[in-house]
Structure formats: C-alpha cells, structure tokens
Amino acid sequence: MSSFKAYVNDGTKLHTIMLTNLTIKDLKQQIARVTEVARADESMTITDREGRHVETDQDVIEAFVNDPLLFTVHFQSSFFFNDTFFSVVDLDFIYIKNKKWIEGIPKNAQLSSYEVKNPLVLLTGAVQYEGQQSHLEGAKQDLSLLQSLFQTKFNYQVFNTYDPQNPNTGLLTLSDLNNFIFKYFPDDINKVNYDALLFVWCGHDGFAMNAENDQLMTSDKQIKDFKCIQNIFMTQTDYFIGKPKLFIKISYSGQEEINELKVKAKEENIQHKLQYNQDRDIFTISVNTQWKSIDDPGCDSWNRKRGSYFTEVFCHAIENNMNKSFNYIIKQISKIIIGRVIEEQIIQSVSTVDSDIFFIPRSHDDIEREMSSIPYNNVAPLDFKTHWNRFWRRSNVEAAKLVEQMIRENEHGLGAKHKLSPSFLRLINNDKTDKKFFENIQLVLEDVDIDGNVYAVKCEIQCKGHVNISIQLFATKDSIIDQQLKRLISPIQWDTKIHYDIPLQLQGLEDKSEQCTEKKFYDDTIYHLNTLLKLSVDIFGYYNHYVAIAYNMIALICDDIGNYDMAIEFYEKSLEIVLCVFGANCTFVAQLYCNLGLTYYSKGENVKAIEYNEKALKIRLDIANTHYHVGSSYSVLGHIYLDQGQYDKSVECHKHALMIWKEIFGNANKDVGDSCCNLGVVFELKGEHQLAHKYYKEGWKVYSAALGEWQGETVQAKKKVEELTE
DSSP states (O other), X not given: OOOEEEEEEOSSOEEEEEESSOSHHHHHHHHHHHHTOSOOSTTEEEEOTTSOBOOSHHHHHHHTTXXXXXXXXXXXXXXXXXXXXXXXXXXXXXOOEEOOOOOOOOTTOOOEEEEESSOXXXXXXXXXXXXXXXXXXXXXXXXXXXXXXXXXXXXOOEEESOBTXXXXXXXXXXXXXXXXXXXXXXXXXXXXXXXXXXXXXXXXXXXXXXXXXXXXXXXXXXXXXXXXHHHHHHHSOSTTTTSOEEEEEEEEEOHHHHHHHHHHHHHHSOOOSEEEEEETTEEEEEEEEEXXXXXOTTOOHHHHTOOOHHHHHHHHHXXXXXXXXXXXXXXXXXXXXXXXXXXXXXXXXXXXXXXXXXXXXXXXXXXXXHHHHOOTTTOOOOOOSSOOSHHHHHHHHHHHHHXXXXXXXXXXXXXXXETTEEEEEEEOOOTTSOHHHHHTOEEEEEEEEESEEEEEESOEEEEEEEEEESSOEEEOTTOEEOHHXXXXXXXXXXXXXXXXXXXXXXXXXXXXXXXXXXXXXXXXXXXXXXXXXXXXXXXXXXXXXXXXXXXXXXXXXXXXXXXXXXXXXXXXXXXXXXXXXXXXXXXXXXXXXXHHHHHHHHHTOHHHHHHHHHHHHHHHHHHOTTOHHHHHHHHHHHHHHHHTTOXXXXXXXXXXXXXXXXXXXXXXXXXXXXXXXXXXXXXXXXXXXXXXXXXXXXXXXXXXXXXXXXSHHHHHHHHHHHHHHO
C-alpha cells in the first residue's frame, strides 16, 4: 500500500506524518497522533504552505502538489475568551455576545510561559489613502506610541513602515506591505536570534460590517486577509516554531461606520470593538476604533497628537506592569476600557489559558552581547569611537576607493588615513616588473606613529622599533602582517561590501543632504538623511554608530531650522546608541552633550544648557586637557554664564579657552582673538574698564595679524579700544 509523506508544524515542533489515504479524516487522525491531541475534531484548524485552509478531501489532494508538503495546525484552547466581542465606541453603549465556548482541554495540559527579550517587532500601517486628502491621525500616533514603547522602554529593535520625518511613508500600498514583510522575513536577518514575533497593523479594514471581518486595507485600496500575514510567519518558515507570536490589528472607522456598527449591535446584540484570541503560542488582538482626520473640525490640536484610546491604554498598561504576564495586562486593559461587566469573563479566560508571555526589557549588557555575537558577518566596519566627524568619514571613503582600485588593477601597497586625508604608497605591478618580487613584497614600518587607519593591499608588513596604529588596520586576504604588529592591533580582513559598497552608498546620501542644505532645501535634506538612517538600521541594526551619526545629522538640521524639540529628541536617540556602543568616555558622546547644550541655549533654557556643556567638558578633559574641543566647551560655557549674569564664572571659562587656543595656535588665530574680545565684553559689563581695554586691545592685534586690518572683527575690536581709551 502506498503512503504519502508530509510535515506538520503545530507551533511548537515540526512533525513528520505518513498518510495512507488522501482524506481530511486520515490527515486529522495522523496530526492528532503526533501532536497527542485527544480528539481529531472541529477544534483543529489546518492550513497548507500557501496559507489556504484544508477542510475537505479535495483540499488535501491539492495540497500534495507541493513538495515538500508542509501543513500548519492550530488548536483552539479550552475555556478561554475565544469569540467574545465588545465595544467602547461609547462607554455607556456596550453589547456582548459570547458566540462559542469550546470544551475538552487535555487534563495533563500545563501552562507554558514565554520570556521575551529580543522579539522581531514589525509595525505596519496606512496613514494616508489614495484619493483622500485627510490622514488617519490615529494610525500615525499609534505607530509612534508603539515604537516608543518597545524601542525606548524595552530597548527592542523596531522596524516601522511609517517614518514621521518622511511623510511619504504614510502611503503603504499592498506591494509595499508585502515587500516590507519579506524584507524582514527571519530567514534573511543575518542570523539575529529573535525569540518572538510582534506584528502590528494600523489602518482601515475595508469597513466590513461583521464580526468575522479579518481583513485590512492598504493605501491603494487593496484588501489583504490578516490571516494570510499570520500564515506567512507560521507556514513559510520554521523560525518561529515554539516561539510566541503576537499579532495586533488596529482598524479605524469613521463616524458613518460607527453609526452602522451601533445599529447592527442593536439588531444582533454584538459589537466587534476588540477581540483577544490566544492559541498556544499564537496571540491575536483585533481592535476597531473611531478615527478623526487632522482636517476634521472636531479634532482639536490636543487630539491630533493622541493615538487611539486602546493604544494609549495598551502602552500605559504594559509600561506600568513590566513584571506582569501579558494575559494579566490584557485583563487590566479590559478593566480600564470596558469595566467590570467584561472583567469577570476576562478573569476566567486568563486563568485557564495554556500559555502566556512575559515581555522583559533588554539591558545594555544584553544589547552588547547581541552585538558581539553578530559582528556583521565577522567583519568590523569603520570605527567612530575616536574620530567620527564628516571629514573622517569622507576621507575613509576615499581611502576605500583607492583600495578597491588597487585590488582591481592588481597593485600592491600600504595606505594610511591620517588626520583628514588618506595617503598611499602604491607599488604598481606592470609587465616589466618581476612577478615573484610582488608576490613577496615587503614594506617595513619603522618608528612610526599613525593616528588613524592603515590599509594593507596585497603586501607584507614588517615592523622595526616603535610602531603604533591608533584606530584600525585593514588588510586584504593576501596580505601578511608580522606578529609584532598583530600583538599591537588585530588586523581586519578587507570586505568589499562592508568597507566599500556600504560606506560609499551612505556617503552619497550624506553628500546629497549637504548639497540640499547649502541651497536651503531643508525638506530634501531631511529626506536624504532619513533614507540614510533607514539604510543604516537595515544593514547594521539599531544599535550601531552609523545609525547614531544619522540621528545626529537629522538633529543638526532640525536645530538649524528652529525645531528645537525635535532636535533634542534626535540628539537623545543618538546619545542612547553611542553610550551603548562606545560607553561614556568618548568624543562622540561629548559632542552630543555639547549639541544638546547648544540647543537648550537656543531655547533659552540656560540651566539645561550649562548641565550638558559641563558634561561635555568633563569628558573632553578626561581625554585631552589641551584639545581644541576643550577650548570650545569653555568658550560656550563662558557665553552662557555671561547671559546668566555670572560674570566671574564667565571670566574663568573664557580665560581657560584663551590659554588653550594660544597653546594650540599661538597668537595669530581668530579663536584667540575671539576669546580676548569675549573677556573684554565681560570685564566691560563688570565695570572693570581697564581690564576690558587690555583684552580688546589684545584681540585687535590678534585679529589684525590673523584676518587683516580691515576685516569686520578687527574693526570692531579697534573701535572698542578707542571707546575705552576716551
């Protein structure tokens, strides 16, 4: 007798079954046997690899067209709140209809508990629809609230189709949605060890007026079955077998739809506001909420900034019950939204389900361990801990271009990115040169100190005396590095994608943003920087210095156009990442503190400005006492203290800045002249005209030597000297 082989995914394990007959009865019996379910009956829902339901003998026969054949089975848990729907359209207008209670839970069933620390979080939504001028403000705010909750409070990595800095992302077509899902499909995510799935949809649901509606509508008015999305993660990959999967669908109805729901509720004693289903390791929440567009006269400025009532309660409940189970949180949400009439049934359902989730916030140690376990395919990218500014990034991209050119042209040599520009010793392989010589070419580094990166291309490096490379040593696979140098610095094997293709692409976006900024096309600037940000997150993950760079650049533009609150928000995001990646004692951290201080200064919040600039100063002093940026911090603090009327502190700071400028530049430099004149201003305000005259005069002489006699600063300083002389 012939038999038919298939695989069954029950959410916890992948089973192998053999069918003697291609019938639904035989299929259910075999599934019940391997999954140890008491009865093979209607509580079993079966789908094939494509997500189609398998309910008849013909469905079974058609399913065996696929090879290998994979079935997915779902078992509905007993005694839980499976098909009860309720509404909070109006808190005094609640109807309940409990459609079906399913019995028969196995006596030996035990509660499964999942601790989630690193879920794949996918937030999707349509904020705007084609042919409609208004936006779904609720969807926009809900996506932002949920991203903030899981990204800020839990330190989870979040992928969101909507970017508030790029309004174009409010339009999400069906093609966009499908591309987004498969872009982050777990088989293609660089082996990140996700322990759960959280998928959220926010948008219209097609306005189907029945409780069984389980569809969503994308911006191009296309309809997609929400269960199809669930099946993608349950049937087309075994990545999440045995891992919890939480699906949330938040749909928004206009006033007309709400009125229809009320009429239908009165006729059928039902509303479908919120549905909570829990099926082993699959958790589903469906919500229907009223929406107002930002163009709605009834939508005031306060409500425009708020999400749906459900999402606000959901986020608040999770944030305030971080040590509680998810089912407990659902009970709290129902209590807040619906009241005790529903709570009693929720309590019963929560107490009898056979699995639960605990969301655990990730610590910085967890993130660091994760980063160290996924070292970009064991290839380190460009390091930004010591140097990170745009000159450093651009010059290393130029160095990468030279490396790739040398590789293509079979050249040999050694390159160094030192200070602001790359330099290369290039030994060109041509027809007149002995090939054996180049196969064993040796370059000797003797008593050299390189404050930057070194690039070795198809050569052997030997060391004599003192040799130091402060940042990174990149070497092509056919280069040879001697042991003395390896003990000082670990060579990084050159990877064209990580060290050339990606930096070149990112630099191109940065260059475009700078060109737009020069023309004052700030919307275009932010568009390019948001593209850079998204690309960085997609390639390296959220906690990476390229992402921090992108956030910092966006913040600088926001500050330039006077959007100080937004600038602060992005500076803080950048700061969080850099602190996690590099720690506190880092020049990048100091610069971000300084940027925050300057933005608060622009806002007129001098206390905050002083706080952040002092943090920056402390780090800079720990790194180098006479560094240029130390002088910059002293100078900024001097100005803030002057505005505060704290003249003595202002004098102290400006004197420190002056001392540092003179040590670095001598006496013929504009920064030296600035500090002299700053001291002149403070002493003049203090009424100490003799000291003011002294510093204005010194500033005048410095400006004259550095800038010329008729330059603006020189003329102004000379004028002050003449006024105080009189």
